[in-house]
Amino acid sequence: MGVRLFSEPFDPWSVVRERERGLPMEKLGAASVFVGRMRDFNAAQEIRGMFLEHYPGMTERELERIVAEAESRWPSITCEVAHRVGSIDPADTLVLVAVWSAHRVAARDACAEILERLKHEAPFWKRERLSDGSERWVENNTPGT
Amino acid sequence: MGVRLFSEPFDPWSVVRERERGLPMEKLGAASVFVGRMRDFNAAQEIRGMFLEHYPGMTERELERIVAEAESRWPSITCEVAHRVGSIDPADTLVLVAVWSAHRVAARDACAEILERLKHEAPFWKRERLSDGSERWVENNTPGT
Amino acid sequence: MTINVQYFARLREDLGRDGDQVAATEGIDTVADLWRHLHREAPPPRLMVAVNQSHARLDSAIADGDEVAFFPPVTGG
Amino acid sequence: MTINVQYFARLREDLGRDGDQVAATEGIDTVADLWRHLHREAPPPRLMVAVNQSHARLDSAIADGDEVAFFPPVTGG
Numbered sequence: 201m202g203v204r205l206f207s208e209p210f211d212p213w214s215v216v217r218e219r220e221r222g223l224p225m226e227k228l229g230a231a232s233v234f235v236g237r238m239r240d241f242n243a244a245q246e247i248r249g250m251f252l253e254h255y256p257g258m259t260e261r262e263l264e265r266i267v268a269e270a271e272s273r274w275p276s277i278t279c280e281v282a283h284r285v286g287s288i289d290p291a292d293t294l295v296l297v298a299v300w301s302a303h304r305v306a307a308r309d310a311c312a313e314i315l316e317r318l319k320h321e322a323p324f325w326k327r328e329r330l331s332d333g334s335e336r337w338v339e340n341n342t343p344g345t
Numbered sequence: 346m347g348v349r350l351f352s353e354p355f356d357p358w359s360v361v362r363e364r365e366r367g368l369p370m371e372k373l374g375a376a377s378v379f380v381g382r383m384r385d386f387n388a389a390q391e392i393r394g395m396f397l398e399h400y401p402g403m404t405e406r407e408l409e410r411i412v413a414e415a416e417s418r419w420p421s422i423t424c425e426v427a428h429r430v431g432s433i434d435p436a437d438t439l440v441l442v443a444v445w446s447a448h449r450v451a452a453r454d455a456c457a458e459i460l461e462r463l464k465h466e467a468p469f470w471k472r473e474r475l476s477d478g479s480e481r482w483v484e485n486n487t488p489g490t
Numbered sequence: 491m492t493i494n495v496q497y498f499a500r501l502r503e504d505l506g507r508d509g510d511q512v513a514a515t516e517g518i519d520t521v522a523d524l525w526r527h528l529h530r531e532a533p534p535p536r537l538m539v540a541v542n543q544s545h546a547r548l549d550s551a552i553a554d555g556d557e558v559a560f561f562p563p564v565t566g567g
Numbered sequence: 568m569t570i571n572v573q574y575f576a577r578l579r580e581d582l583g584r585d586g587d588q589v590a591a592t593e594g595i596d597t598v599a600d601l602w603r604h605l606h607r608e609a610p611p612p613r614l615m616v617a618v619n620q621s622h623a624r625l626d627s628a629i630a631d632g633d634e635v636a637f638f639p640p641v642t643g644g
Contacts, residue, residue, distance in 0.1 A: 213358040226385040226435035235376040236567055239447065252566070253499050255559060258543035283566065290371035295567045302384065308457060315449070315567060321545065323559075324566025325499035337500040338565040381644055397643070398576050400636060403620035428643065440644045460644060466622065468636075469643025470576035482577040483642040 202280040203263040205254070209289075210282065212296040219280045219298065228278065228300040232307035234315050240290035242338070246331040250288040255323040259283075262322045270299075270314050274306045281314065283324065347425040348408040350399070354434075355427065357441040364425045364443065373423065373445040377452035379460050385435035387483070391476040395433040400468040404428075407467045415444075415459050419451045426459065428469065491554040493524065498561035501537075514554040522548040524558060536563055568631040570601065575638035578614075591631040599625040601635060613640055 202219060212235045220231075240247055267279045282296040297315045301307040319341045326338040347364060357380045365376075385392055412424045427441040442460045446452040464486045471483040495510040502508060510528055518524050521541065525533045525548070539546050540559040552558060572587040579585060587605055595601050598618065602610045602625075616623050617636040629635055 211362070213362045217356070217358045225382055229382055229384040231378075231380040231382070233376075233378040233380070234449065234453070235378070236449065237370055237374055237376070239374040240371040254566075255496075255498055255540070255543070255561070258540055258559065261543050262545075304379065304381065304460070308379070312453060319567035320564065322566050323498065323540070323561060323564050325562065326565045327499070337562070340563065341565050341567065399643075400573075400575055400617070400620070400638070403617055403636065406620050407622075464644035465641065467643050468575065468617070468638060468641050470639065471642045472576070482580075482639070485640065486642050486644065 202282075203260060203267060204280075204282045205260065206282060206284050207286045209292050210284065212282065212293045215280065215282055215296060216298050220300075223278060223300060227302060229302050230304040230307040231298065231300050232304070232311040233296070233298045234311055235293055236295040236315075238288050238290050238292050238294055242328060247290065247328045248331055249290070249329040251327045251329075252285050252288055252294070253325045253327065254283075254285045259285075259323050263318065266314055266317045266321060269317075270310045273313075274301065274310045276303070276306055277301045277310045279310070279314065281318070283318075283322070285324070347427075348405060348412060349425075349427045350405065351427060351429050352431045354437050355429070357427065357438045360425065360427055360441060361443050365445075368423060368445060372447060374447050375449040375452040376443065376445045377449070377456040378441070378443045379456055380438055381440040381460075383433050383435050383437050383439055387473060392435065392473045393476055394435070394474040396472045396474075396480075397430050397433055397439070398470045398472065399428075399430045404430075404468050408463065411459055411462045411466060414462075415455045418458075419446065419455045421448070422446045422451055422455045424455070424459065426463070428463075428467070430469070493518070493552060493554065494557045495524070495528065496557065496559040498559060500562050501560055519551060520548065521546060521550050521552055521558060524552055525560065537561075538563060570595070570629060570631065571634045572601070572605065573634065573636040575636060577639050578637055596628060597625065598623060598627050598629055598635060601629055602637065614638075615640060 238250055263281050278300040280298040284294050297311050299307045299311040327335055329335050383395055408426050423445040425443040429439050442456050444452045444456040472480055474480050493512045493514055497505050518527055521539050538561050541550055542557050570589045570591055574582050595604050598616050615638050618627055619634050
């Protein structure tokens, strides 16, 4: 299990590739990866930037718990989860969920499940900076957006 | 749309990162990526290597058709598909399907759909080399394995 | 000993402070009791809570020395 | 003009050749006709076919100049 928080921009593909160096890739036929990035629009408004607040200590614990529960539901998987915190610019990576498995359905299902649980359970809060300089807290993670 | 065949080993994460250089990442909040690799076992037997035969011309056309149909079903997506052909060693990447979208559900659903259609429609045939030196054609792509 | 209370995100800004320290006293048995003791009103709708950095509920029991956090619905990922 | 026939994978190995050239003649109207003309038997179960590099069926029509490929179920990805 790997869970990491980044307070600076990170390249998700480097994180994935680095993690694979330590894995028995000849056993892991499937890798399912999701990368979420900051968009420059939300709810029909232009977004200039974002601050992502977290709860140091609990955030890491929650991510580790979510990954541990996925690994217990799909025992064959290996996971890497990374999340950005702090001040964020459009196009920056917010979240990376990578799951390796011998078989593709386990990798895909676990990747989707970890992402959905992270979005609803891990303590992160987004505050957006709009083009007129005002700020607003994002109130909801709507499904699938 | 990007469709590529590789006759030599390729790094899927470099292909993904390279493709992203030309994309408006501040519009694409979600990337869903699947990477399939050669395992050193199948149906309880040790596999030493593999030859992946294809149908030059039709294979590229089929991949392009599958991607075009996904782009027509989910108009917001951008896709990159790469597939290995020829002589392959365990742990080598066989297939990469990457889908970018503004929203995660479209990216995830399109990525899964392209992979399933590729496995059932694109003309590729695997011949495995076993540990005793004998070879066998893979007869079926079983669901989810 | 005390109960260490933390606030996050919009709730922190609305309250104007990062947290509170509360002496454990009689009548503060649950998370909801703690909120009412601190804010003199019922917990607002959609309030989320953690006790010792694990998700909890308004009727979760609290004890001397606990870390209790209140926050709005999470929006990460 | 002729019909250009190609075989792939196990079918190619079983037949011992990459393809056949067939002069378009009367009685070869469909893919199944072509197979029977070449192999003197009904198409085997699970046989897949493409006409001009697009998936087709045993009852698909063929014409002079077509490229027809026969192959086993695909196993890529």
